[in-house]
Amino acid sequence: MTYNFNDIEKKWQDYWAKNETFKASNTSDQPKYYVLDMFPYPSGAGLHVGHPLGYIASDIYARYKRHKGFNVLHPQGYDSFGLPAEQYAIQTGQHPAVTTEANIKTYRRQLDQIGFSFDWSREVRTSNPEYYKWTQWIFIQLFESWYNNDSNKAEHIDTLVEKFVSKGNVTINAACDDNIEPFTAEEWNNYTSEEQQSILLKYRLTYLAETEVNWCPALGTVLANDEIVNGVSERGGHPVVRKKMTQWSMRISAYAERLLQGLDTIDWTDALKDIQKNWIGKSVGASVTFNVNGHDDVIDVFTTRPDTIFGVSFMTLAPEHELVSKITTAEQKEAVEAYIEKTAKRSERDRMADVKTISGVFTGAYAEHPFSKEPIPIWIGDYVLASYGTGAVMAVPCGDQRDYDFAKHFDIARPNIFEGVDISEEAYASKDNVKIANSDFLNGLAYKKASKLAIYQLEQLGQGEGKTNYRLRDAVFSRQRYWGEPFPVYYVNDKPQMIDAAHLPIRLPEVEKYLPTEEGEPPLGRADVWAWCTESNSVVSNDKINNTTIHPLELNTMPGWAGSSWYFFRYMEDTANRDGVFASEDALKYWENVDLYIGGSEHATGHLLYSRFWVKLLKDRGYVNVEEPFKKLINQGMILGTSAFPMVLILNVDPKVKYSKEFESDFLEDLTYLANVQSQNYFLSKDLSKQFHKAIKLEQIESEFLKGSITNWLDNLLDFEQFKFLSKTDLTIKCEPVELHIPIDCVELDDSINFDSLNNSALYYLHNKEYSFLKNEKGKFITERVPEKMSKSKYNVVNPDSIVADYGADSLRLYEMFLGPLEQYKPWNTAGITGVHNFLKKLWKLYHQGDDINKDNPDYYLHNPSTDDVYSAGKVVKRGFGVNDAEPTKDNLKTLHKTIKKVQEDIENFSFNTSVSTFMIAVNELTQQKCTSKAILEPLLVLISPYAPHIAEELYSKLGHTESISTAAFPKFEASYLVESSKKYPISFNGKMRFTLELPMDMSKDDIEKTVMAHEKTIAQLEGRTPKKVIVVPGKIVNIVG
RNA sequence: GCUGAAGUGGUGGAAUUGGUAGACACGUUGGACUUAAAAUCCAAUGUCCAUUAGGACGUACGGGUUCAAGUCCCGUCUUCAGUACCA
Structure with missing residues (x-):
């Protein structure tokens, strides 16, 4: 009986859908387990084989947990707001909702x-x-929250107002803007409502502020730091410039410490934790205040090395620092202004790319050292960033390489304050193994004590204190785009007002075009019905705006990460009960948080950080019970495509010829270049190109066939005017793959090109040129396969649809796992899938040994014998479903139980690739053993079912079950079946294995040694030498030294 | 530059605490079956030497620890990822 995977898979997919087999219940006696995938953005291109990798892994785990008796929640959905749909809408005028809906349909199928x-x-x-x-x-909750550093949590804004009313703001320890003016309770109570609103905005966890943002002109929107890669936009690779704009921001910095501490409580990879740690960038040190000579102003700096305070020989301000214009002396004014202008022109990208150039200008002003009172020159330099710390540094050349280089370049003093350290060549930046010298009261102390003492003394002077700084910036939350969540915000006299939660959702308005307006407003500026009526509490037409009861609505939309920062809670609630809540208390209490989360590591500083932030806020405000969203997280690696390239001839003029003829060298280079350009049209099947991986001459070619073809090519090539005086023998020939993507659909499993489909391909570049493909003796042209990222533009995308049609979903699932460790990057090659596909056929066969054996065993479970034809060994034989009640043999049991053990361990370690091998071994062994015993073959199906659920269901039902296999109990491992009575010992000489010897397990160490030493092969190996030492590790190995 | 991960046959990859390196597959070669193809089955397959028996070498490179190292330690190189003057 043949394995009709297409029919079987369709049958069970329908069965699962109809019976709602995987519907999770919010009430269960079983322990809960929540397995989640990062939900996909439904792009127009559909899925390629790389996308399901993580889904397959999580599905295996979810199915395994069901077998283990857990109530499993394993949902899926769509991150369906986003840029590509909008870009497509701009191009075609189609509403993003329409294209998104269509894309979702494809994804679902x-x-x-x-x-x-x-x-x-x-x-x-x-x-x-x-x-x-x-x-x-x-x-709205974020807007109505402030972060209380004393209670270390977010609180409702009303508690802040209460404090303002009774005590003013001086005693408040909150996460807030830097530019807060102190006020008393009395002052607060006398402020107008608008003044109060302005002040509160500086404390809210989401706030409107003019900030320097990353503006991407090509996309017409701002981008968050994590949406920029190497100075260009992550999507599309467009340039990004700095620009000041009024934007909504998220005060994520309030949570910096908790986001950092929380990492210790979750089971993520160290790699990912490190990325987040670096992004948060905590540094502990001190803030130090320097007085400026001749001015009332002071300069605050942040330093991690207060212990080196006596090593300061100058200060550097960022060119954008607000004091620069104030303190610059008349003599230096011109130079300073010129420098500021120059640095302002440099884009962020230039500044990043060019780290080595040292530049800066002296302002002419001096600061006063807090202890020595010595004057310290104040410089500006663009190595100091305005956005970090205070935008100013105290420069200590002996302890910081950048300060050292700067001082050296501008010939500033480099005092040494380290005992016995040579700083003539470079700074000594390490905090360890060094004592402070030439530093007054700090002399002789090491880093820790010196820092503590320096901070204490600074505090006495009122010129400093201990301080912790974070690199983490507040996140810009406004996007000037159409296809995103509208803000529930309207403006009264330019002050933002929240729409009452009772009137949500505020639906995205219709617009004619999805582009910014002529005035540069976001696309929502084109909406005609986009004003808020405070009387009817509804969105009304813009022309009704009167600024008393009807006000303009916010024109920005939220970024892509808004919706994805909390979606895992939404799944917890049944769709039917979602009306009045984001998820009910009971549901949140039952499911808590995600037990296992699988997705790509590219979200390390975006989604995975923002979700943690929102969850902490929701917890502080009492809406959820958990501090972290994702208990365990695994990053799946990417599946790469394998592009097919033809091998191309590379021609060079033989060096000997170069010197024998009198060419000018330039001319010769041109000639070589030209020869190569011309030869790019000549392709060679890969198997023919082997001789040419090193440069050889024409006469060295072994095959006459090749020599003839290449001679022909060269004749054509040398026909050009420029080559007239060169002969064929002056050239050397080499072969290399050329980056000419042969569409993967036109490449057969043996890597040969299917020229019929290639000629029908729409690719212009394959038709435009006169290519010559030299095929091998079999008439095939073999390509070179090179792993590259799967992408449309590289013509190497493999669609799972065709794989499922040709080999079935179970084969696809097994193969994706078989490719290698989940976390690793690995290339896809469709040819390899035959291995797992054959395995499934063998598995099928193992359960269909019916007819042959049926003759002597009457107890067979035969199903549909009329269709059970199989063609085997040249004959048509009847093969029925053949599983019986035969007593399992010792070997059967051993195979089964070592498989149970291994598979269970593998799944728990997320080592899915090794499980697949284990199944193959088990099936090979059981086939060898001619096992037909139900006691073995039924539990085997449960083991395999998480990986290949369709075939498992089918065979399970054939065993007589009417229920799905999905909740069958996972087989229990019995160690006793694996106990061996003897061991095949490897016998090594000086650590090298020479032969094996089977000995009883219970043989004593001495007896083993005696037996081994008496063995003829041992005597032969020793050739009469007496061994120095014999190592016997019972149950493991014997090693003879000497 | 810094941080992290990784380097094993022609290819994907195994080797759980130091104990038989290359499991399981793909590919290749040869064979069986077939009019033929496909499918299926069998055998060989790290490299080198040797007619055989067998031997030498082998986990990026160079050292070290150990009876024994892919695995542990020190140094070097390469690749990938993150980060980019963070004071």
Whole structure:
């Protein structure tokens, strides 16, 4: 009976859908387990084989947990707001909602055919108003919160107002803007409502402020720091410039310490934790205040090395520092202004790319050293960043390489304050193994004590204190785009007002075009019905705006990460009960947080940080019970495509010829270049090119066939005017792959080109030129396969649809796991899938040994014998489903139980690739053993079912079960079946294994040694030498030294 | 530059605490079956030397610890990822 995977898979996918097999319940006696994938953005291109990798892994885990008796929540949904749909809308005029809906349909079809055990009844879409209603609601909670550093949590803004009313703001320890003026309770109570609102905005966890943002002109929007890669936009690679704009920001910096501390409580990889740690960038040190000579102004700096305070020989301010214009002397004014202008022109990218150039200007002003009272020259330099710390540094050349280089370049003093350290060549930046010298009261102390004492003395002077700084910046939250969540915000006299939660959602308005307006306003500026009426509490037409009851609405939308920062809570609630809550208290209490989260590491500083931030806020405000969203996180690696390249001839003029003829060297280079350009048209099948990986001459070619073809090519080539005086024998020939992407659809499994499909391909570059493909003796042209990122532009995208059609979903699932460790990057090569596909056929066969054996065993479970034809060994034989009640043999049991052990360990270690090998070994062994015993073959199916659920269901039902296999108990491992009575000992000589010897397990150490030493092979090995030492490790190894 | 991960056959990759390196597959070669192809089955397959028996070498490179190192330690190189003057 043949393995009809297409029929079987369709059958069970329908069964699961119809019976809601994977619907999770919010009430259960079983322990809960929540397995989540990072939900996809439904792009127009659909899925390629790389996308399901993480979904397959999480699905295996979810299915395994069900077998283990857990109530599993394994949902899926769509991150359906985003830039590509909007860019497409701009180009085609189609509403993003329409294209998004179409894309989701494709995604759903593709996901369904892979057989995931998702509970689709709980699906979420971030662009659905019923969903983004709650994103807007959370935004309001952020607006109505402030961060109390004393209680170390966010509180409702009312508690802050209460404090202001009774005590003013001087005793408040809050995360807030830097430019806060102190006021008393009395002053607060006398402020106008508008003044109060302005002040509160500086404390809210989301606030409107003029900030320097990353503006991307090409996309017409601002970008967050994590959306910029190497100075260009992550999407599209467009340049980014700095620009001041009024924007909503998220005060994530308030949570810096908790975000850092929380990492210790979660099970993520160290790599990922390190990325977040670096991004948060905590540094502990001190803030020091320097008086400026001749001015009332002071300069605050942050330093991590207060112990080196006596090593300061100058100060550097960022060119943008506010004091620069104030303190610059008349003589230096011109130079300073010129420098500021020059640095302002340099883009952020230039500044980044060019780290080595030292530049700066003296301001002419001096600061006063807090202890020695010596004058310290104040410089400006663009190595100091305005956005970090206070935008000013105290420069200590002996302890910091940048300060050292700067001082050396401008010939500033470099005093040495380290005992016995040579700083003539470079700074000594280490904090360890050094004592402070030439530093008054700090002399002889090491870093820790000196720092502490320096801070204490600074505090006595009122010129400093201990301080901790974080690199983490507040996150810009406004986007000048259409396809995102609208803010629930309207403006009264330019002051933002929240719309009452009762009136949410505020739906995205219709616009004619998705581009910014002519005035440079965001696309929502084009909406005609986009004003808020405070009487009817509804969105009304713009022309009704009267600024008394009807006000303009916010024109920005929220960024992509808004909707994804809380979606994992939405899944917890049944769709039917989602109306009045983002998730009910009971649901949140039952499911808590995600037990296992699988997704790509590219979200390390975006989604994964912002979600943690929002969860902490929701917890502080009492809406959820957990501090962290994702208990355990695994990053799946990327599956790379394998591009197919032809081998191309590389021609060079033989060096000997170069010198024998009198060429000018330039001319010769041109000639070589030209020869290569011309030869790019000549392709060689890979198997023919082997001789040419080193440069050889024409006459050295071994095959006559090749020599003839290449001679022909060279004749054509040398026909050009420029080559007239060169002969074929002056050239050397080499072969290399050339980056000419042969579309992967036109490449067969043996890497040969299918010229029929290639000629029908729409690729212009393959038709434009006169290419010559030299095929091998079999008439095939073999390409070189090179791993590269899968992308449309590289023509190397493999679609799972075709894989499922040709080999089935179970094969796809197994193969994706078989490729290698989950976390690793690995190339996809469709040819390899035959290995796992054959395995499934063998598995099928193992359960269909019916007819042959049926003759002597009457107890067979035969199903549909009429269709059980199989063609085997040249004959058509009847093969029925053949599993019986035969007593399992010792070998059967051993195979089964070592498989149980290994597979269980593998799944728990997320080592799915090794499980697949284990299954192969088990099936090979059981086939060898001709096992037909139900006691073995039934538990085996449960082991395999998380990986290949369709075939497992089918065979399980054939065993007579009417229920799905999905909740069958995972087989229990019995160690007793694996106990061996003897061991095949490897016998080593000086650590090298020479032969093996089977000995009883219970043989004593002495007896083993005696037996081994008496063995003829040992005697032969020793050739009469007496061994110095014999190492016997019972149950492991014997090693004879000497 | 700094931080992190990784380097094993022609390819993807195994080797759990130091104990038989290359499991399991792909590919390749040869064979069986077939009119033929496909499918299936069998055998060989790290490199080198040797007719065989067998031997030498082998986990990026150079050292070290150990009876024994892919695994532990020191140094070097390469690749990938993150970060980029963070005071």
